[in-house]
Amino acid sequence: MVFIxxxxxxxxxxxxxxxxxxxxxxxxxRRLTLCLMTEEKQRRPRPSVPYGPTAKTVAEGVQKMRxxxxxxxxxxxxxxxxxxxxxxxSAIAKxxxxxxxxxxxxxxxxxxxxxxxxxxxxxxxxxxxxxSIEITGAGEVPADVAWEWASxxxxxxxxxxxxxxxxLGYQLHSLPPGRRYxxxxxxxxxxxxxxxxxxxxxxxxxxxQSRHPSEFADRLAAAxxxxxxxxxxLARMEAERExxxxxxxxxxxRLRQEAARLVEEQSRGGGDDGAGVD
Numbered sequence: 510m511v512f513i514x515x516x517x518x519x520x521x522x523x524x525x526x527x528x529x530x531x532x533x534x535x536x537x538x539r540r541l542t543l544c545l546m547t548e549e550k551q552r553r554p555r556p557s558v559p560y561g562p563t564a565k566t567v568a569e570g571v572q573k574m575r576x577x578x579x580x581x582x583x584x585x586x587x588x589x590x591x592x593x594x595x596x597x598x599s600a601i602a603k604x605x606x607x608x609x610x611x612x613x614x615x616x617x618x619x620x621x622x623x624x625x626x627x628x629x630x631x632x633x634x635x636x637x638x639x640x641s642i643e644i645t646g647a648g649e650v651p652a653d654v655a656w657e658w659a660s661x662x663x664x665x666x667x668x669x670x671x672x673x674x675x676x677l678g679y680q681l682h683s684l685p686p687g688r689r690y691x692x693x694x695x696x697x698x699x700x701x702x703x704x705x706x707x708x709x710x711x712x713x714x715x716x717x718q719s720r721h722p723s724e725f726a727d728r729l730a731a732a733x734x735x736x737x738x739x740x741x742x743l744a745r746m747e748a749e750r751e752x753x754x755x756x757x758x759x760x761x762x763r764l765r766q767e768a769a770r771l772v773e774e775q776s777r778g779g780g781d782d783g784a785g786v787d
Contacts, residue, residue, distance in 0.1 A: 560607055562643040563631060567616065570630035572605040574623045585622060594618035628659035661688075 560568075575585050582598045582605075589596045594614060596604075603609035611619070620627050632642055632655055640652040647665050650658075657663045664679035 560610075561645040563645040564610065565607060566633055567611050567630050568605055568607040570633075571601070571611075571619055571623075573634075574625055574629065575601075575605075578623055580623075588622040589618055592618055592622055628656070632656060632659055 575582070580588070582601045586596060586598045586601055589601075594617075596615065596618070600609055604611055604615075616627060616630060620630055623630075632644075633652075635642070636653045636656045638651050638653045641649045642652050642655040644650050644655060644665075650665060654663070654666065658665050661683065664675050664683075
């Protein structure tokens with residue numbers, strides 16, 4: 510019934526765009542055709558916007574984190590409004606269904622309201638090297654590597670090119686000065702390697718040693734090796750410091766002796782001049 514009324518109203522309001530005289534029946538038929546075409550166009554579903562894998566991950570992440578925080582859509586909307594980035598409850602529902610895009614400001618506001626880091630929405634919460642994560646622009650990446658990249662610990666592996674050059678470029682362009690300096694020092698790299706190895710040991714231990722005995726042993730050995738490297742680097746730094754202190758003390762003693770010699774020479778020179786005047 511509604512469709513019929515809409516069609517009738519459309520026939521009444523539509524004017525034919527032609528200069529050729531038409532009969533009343535032809536004009537009515539043309540108006541009816543135009544109205545039916547308009548109605549069909551309005552009812553036709555809009556083509557869906559193509560979403561990449563990261564957009565889908567964000568949509569799933571928002572819903573999971575909201576439920577973990579035991580927040581309703583309305584409560585999350587209120588938090589976003591309070592934070593100065595209002596998103597209506599219906600818009601949040603569309604985000605979770607993957608029907609609304611999330612721009613970078615929305616993403617930051619959502620992570621703030623949910624009390625998580627941006628990585629918690631951009632990546633699935635899995636970091637086993639046996640799992641993979643699809644990242645827009647990078648394809649399938651090992652889950653642990655993806656999280657290290659998102660945590661600003663390393664670059665993503667490239668299919669081609671020099672890996673060391675890529676890592677250098679990553680450190681140069683991705684890290685602030687303080688972190689870049691630390692990462693460039695051997696001790697900083699040793700600390701990072703040890704931390705990663707210890708993380709792997711803990712992860713495998715939690716998954717059950719009985720199922721992965723060889724992997725656990727390998728990771729434990731790698732962690733011990735990293736610890737040995739760190740201890741060696743710290744010992745080297747300590748030796749360098751002691752050598753620097755020793756050299757500094759020797760240099761300071763030399764300067765003192767030189768200063769004493771100059772004072773002595775000046776003293777002798779002053780005495781000779783005084784004797785000549787008398």
